[in-house]
Amino acid sequence: MKLSEKASGICPSKTMSLAAMTRKMKQDGVPIIDFGAGEPDFDTPQHIKDAAKEALDNNFTKYAPSAGTEELRSAIADKLKNDNGLNYSYNEIVVSNGSKHALFNAFLAILEQGDEVIIPAPYWLSYTEMVSIAGGVPVIAYTNVMTGYKATEEILKKHLSEKTKAIIINSPNNPTGMVYTKEELEKIADFAVRNDIYVISDEVYEKLIYSGKMQHISIASLNNEIKKRTIVVNGLSKSYAMTGWRVGYTASDVTIASAISNIQSHTTSNINSIALKAAYAALKGDQSCVEEMLNEFKHRRDYIYQRVSDIPYLSCLIPKGAFYLFIDISKLCGEKVDGKKIKDGADVARILLDKYNVAVVPGESFGYDDHIRISFAVGMEDIVEGIDRIENFVKDNF
Ligand code: GLU
DSSP states (O other), X not given: OOOOHHHHTOOOOHHHHHHHHHHHHHHTTOOOEEOOSOOOOSOOOHHHHHHHHHHHHTTOOSOOXXXXXXXXXXHHHHHHXXXXXXXXXXXXXXXXXXXXXXXXXXXXXXXXXXXXXXXXESOOTHHHHHXXXXXXXXXXXXXXXXXXXXXXXXXXXXXXXXXXXXXXXXXXXXXXXXOOOHHHHHHHHHXXXXXXXXXXXXXXXXXXXXXXXXXXXOGXXXXXXXXXXXXXXXXXXXXXXXXXXXXXXXXXXXXXXXXXXXXHHHHTOSOOHHHHHHHHXXXXXXXXXXXXXXXXXXXXXXXHHHHHHTSTTOBOOOOSBTTEEEEEOGGGTTOEETTEEOOSHHHHHHHHHHHHOEXXXXXXXXXXXXXXXXXXXXXXXXXXXXXXXXXXXXXXXX
8 A cells, every 4th residue: 555645755743743752751751851842831821711611611512614703703803903904804714723724724725736835944844844735846945144034035036936826924933033024024025916926924923022123014914915915824822822722814815715714614624612712712802911921931032042142152043033042053063972973953953852851953844954943932940951951062062
């Protein structure tokens, strides 16, 4: 028996497999510090959990419309208007099982076999695989530290072809934490409109921006032309500590939204009914929980950035948003540890895990094999201990 070409070409998600592995190691009593998957360590706020309990008590446990209840889709439309200056009606919103599912639906809705999608690197590791499963071809557009790891029109232009169907913009970015300014987005929007391509705008980290002066701008909000060709993707996992609930959504032109909803009606139908009510409570309830988590993330960001910057041979940019530090380890490459030459971030990640009990994600997952990513969505005590161990790794071996 043979697997499909599609399935055999797909690599497992490194972040997910690392999360499963560290969970198992913790259960087995290994004193692991987990800087792997980006998952807020906070509990889901109480009022959101209460809404879920109420949904159960009221027997809100049956099928709902595939794209989500009108109640929740309208709440999302209100959020997009109030937070992002975007006007969508509820029927242009589709609620999916997490932003991941929303993204995948978006690719299925717009890609023909062989269509190219420009993915600026560093990129979140699932984009490439999702594009491939949907029949598209991921085209990686490498950026550099000089542009703050951001895509510019010049970089995108080099990767444009007759087959280009879409570009992915992810701001704040996973794994770099970079945030695009309005001016930068305007140039990318002009480029997309001029070349008649879609923009998939992954905005899942929008609430996590650490500089008061910077603001999250949705590219779709810049003008009507770009709005028509943008699929905004967002979710509640990161802003409301709701990773396990699986609530994400797309906002797009109604034709695209209907296609996404049709696809979903044959695959998963609605997301679980309890989460529909919990998500409504999250969006309509008191927002101070978001602010509190943001403040704590900022505190951790400041600490972790300072500590890592002080470690010789390692370098990184200060993340303006999200909760990751993308560390350049190229100065360690070519050096020997225990008689073996370090080739890349994967070697560093392996040594950190095996000898120092620290889990980090190798940069190859994000298109840069001489980097590692650490997530600071973990408690302060673990951050201090984990960075001490990384510092010891460098001190002991270089
Ligand atoms: N998006 C998070 C990360 O990059 C969670 C894991 C995943 O979905 O890949 O770590």
